[in-house]
Amino acid sequence: MHYRWETGMIAWVLHRVTGLALIFYVSLHIWVVASLQIGAVTFQNTMKFVQAPLFRFLEVGLLFCVIYHALNGLRLIAIDFLGATEKHIALFYILVGIGIIFWIWGGSTMVAHAIHDLQHGVAFFPF
């Protein structure tokens, strides 16, 4: 059996991989935010931990997954409901362009935060 590594296939594999990564993140996110229920001190400590520079850098990867999965998801909706099947490849590259702009915009903010914290004595690893 052969796999053809063309645009549609790459788009599909990336959708799956980013989807699974996002499930992992969302599970952690719901669990971390649940520390609100314990109280202010626990929540602030948890937030301090997850906002360490290490996680700011990992969030750049998270942002890639979010942007890719959201934009490619919109592309799937356009194909399924708006009859964009014949333009699916062009649509993919247009969305890649838009995605890269958003990724650089958001990612640079995250890296700037991390560098600022590192310069002010925050440890890279929170543990």
Next chain:
Amino acid sequence: MKLKQSGTGSGGAFAWFFQRITGLILVLTLLLHYLFLHFFNHGIVTYQEVAARLATPFWKTVDLLFLVSVIYHAVQGILMVIHDYVHHPGIRITLIGLTWFLGIVLLITGTTTIINFRL
């Protein structure tokens, strides 16, 4: 090669359709989430600020919709992957059970976080 499984989307048209509906809801709620939590608000996240936001009916509604949609979308997504790659009946039913268990635990955890705050 013998192909027994029809593949992705064995949940049928319902699963396929609602994966798109919840996906669209997620794009909209995620936009609100990012705008208010990361764009208008660049500072340090404080308990008071989050508690005050979660106490409002508007954010309770948005966050509950966000939570229910993301859990449905995630559970359905994992089920599609299981249907595609896991063919052994025992492992399959175990993984499907674990997926629903994870989904329900996260739904309870998230819901109690959202509804517990009062003005």
